[in-house]
Amino acid sequence: MVIWLIGLSGAGKTTVGRELAAMWRTRSPNVVLVDGDEMRRVFGLDRGPQDYSLAGRRANAERITAVCEWLDRQGMNVVCCILSLFPDMRAGNHERFSRYGEIYLRSAIDTLRARDTKGLYRAAEAGTAAGPVAGIDIPFPEPTAADLVIDTDAPDASPVSAATRIMKWIEAAA
Numbered sequence: 001m002v003i004w005l006i007g008l009s010g011a012g013k014t015t016v017g018r019e020l021a022a023m024w025r026t027r028s029p030n031v032v033l034v035d036g037d038e039m040r041r042v043f044g045l046d047r048g049p050q051d052y053s054l055a056g057r058r059a060n061a062e063r064i065t066a067v068c069e070w071l072d073r074q075g076m077n078v079v080c081c082i083l084s085l086f087p088d089m090r091a092g093n094h095e096r097f098s099r100y101g102e103i104y105l106r107s108a109i110d111t112l113r114a115r116d117t118k119g120l121y122r123a124a125e126a127g128t129a130a131g132p133v134a135g136i137d138i139p140f141p142e143p144t145a146a147d148l149v150i151d152t153d154a155p156d157a158s159p160v161s162a163a164t165r166i167m168k169w170i171e172a173a174a
Ligand SMILES: Nc1ncnc2c1ncn2[C@@H]1O[C@H](COP(=O)(O)OS(=O)(=O)O)[C@@H](OP(=O)(O)O)[C@H]1O
Pocket: 007, 008, 009, 010, 013, 014, 035, 036, 037, 040, 052, 056, 057, 058, 060, 061, 081, 082, 083, 084, 085, 118, 120, 129, 130, 131, 132, 133, 134
């Protein structure tokens, strides 16, 4: 099974993804975490504006999708943390993977600006980001067919409660 954790930068994809992978590994040994941010480093696609153009992002998303497919074919369970700007790619995942779960980690842009763990939103405002920032300079088409929508800025939200909800969904879908 392949689970995509989708959301804007700072929504909690990496934080929740790590929790979920740790939780899932207590039930199944074959769990791999594929983080968009890390994959950019692995493929050397974190070097400049060309990597954050729309064409660069699509190429990056296609590579990450191919990695997920490759792992899925080998019987691995994949947690993929990906910003995911392209609705056509999300839709294709239903045919592409053996099983696909789409989880939207939603958070108001004001909360994300306040968190700004990577300084990306400050850089967008200052005009110093290495290319457009999703949610500010380019639109983020919200998922319309997510299996779960989790508000990570709700007063009672926590990474563990998000991972627990997703784990329950996985167990019900398996
Ligand atoms: N403009 C700009 N400048 C510098 N860095 C940026 C920029 N936009 C995105 N990022 C970083 O790219 C990460 C998102 O990569 P993804 O492969 O998940 O998605 S996408 O390609 O942006 O659609 C994203 O990681 P997350 O914060 O985990 O979402 C950022 O670290």
